[in-house]
Amino acid sequence: MQGSRRKVVQALLYELVAIAFVSPLIAWAFDESMAHSGALALLLSLIAMAWNMLFNALFERWETRQACRTRNLTRRLLHAGGFEGGLAIILIPVMAWWLEISALTALLADLGLLVFFFFYAFVFQWAFDLLFGVPDSARDIATTQEADCLG
Numbered sequence: 001m002q003g004s005r006r007k008v009v010q011a012l013l014y015e016l017v018a019i020a021f022v023s024p025l026i027a028w029a030f031d032e033s034m035a036h037s038g039a040l041a042l043l044l045s046l047i048a049m050a051w052n053m054l055f056n057a058l059f060e061r062w063e064t065r066q067a068c069r070t071r072n073l074t075r076r077l078l079h080a081g082g083f084e085g086g087l088a089i090i091l092i093p094v095m096a097w098w099l100e101i102s103a104l105t106a107l108l109a110d111l112g113l114l115v116f117f118f119f120y121a122f123v124f125q126w127a128f129d130l131l132f133g134v135p136d137s138a139r140d141i142a143t144t145q146e147a148d149c150l151g
Contacts, residue, residue, distance in 0.1 A: 002136055010128055011052045015045040017124070022113065029109065030099055040098045047094065048087055055083050060137040071129065071138040080121040084114055 019041045026037035059079055063069060071079075088110050096106035129138075 006132065006135060007053055007056055009132070010056070010125075011049045013128070014052060014121075014124055015049050018048070018117070018120070019045050021116070021120075025113075026099075029112075030101075032099070040095070043098070044091055044094065047090060051087050051090060052083070055086060059083075060135055063137040069138055071134055076122060076126065079125065080118055083121055084118050087117075088114055 019038075022044065023034060023038040023041040026032060026040055027034050030037070032040075059082065063075075092103060092106045092110050095101070095109060096103045099106070099109075101109070
């Protein structure tokens with residue numbers, strides 16, 4: 001699976017699983033109803049989905065320009081860290097507003113989510129690539145380059 005279809009399926013699956021995890025966590029951590037926390041999780045998810053589409057398009061554009069295009073451990077960590085770091089910058093003000101908490105409290109809450117989502121993004125993307133294959137941007141032009149790309 002390649003192109004836009006791949007990006008849409010990846011983003012939807014990622015966010016659906018995320019909502020299932022985040023809603024109860026928010027409800028528990030902030031003593032909110034599941035409806036209130038579920039609505040926030042959905043809002044955060046919609047924002048994250050838009051960021052996911054943009055970030056992955058930019059990442060794959062960058063990736064196609066690399067001499068070594070294999071998705072090794074370093075590249076997967078860069079991908080997960082870049083995605084989650086950018087998302088945190090976007091979501092902290094939203095969480096502070098929705099939960100009526102300070103930016104500092106929202107930052108601390110987001111750090112907890114960031115730790116979870118860093119590992120989740122890493123594992124999810126790897127599993128997604130195993131199930132659906134890697135995108136063309138991660139396929140080396142010459143297989144002889146792969147030995148040079150390990151690391």
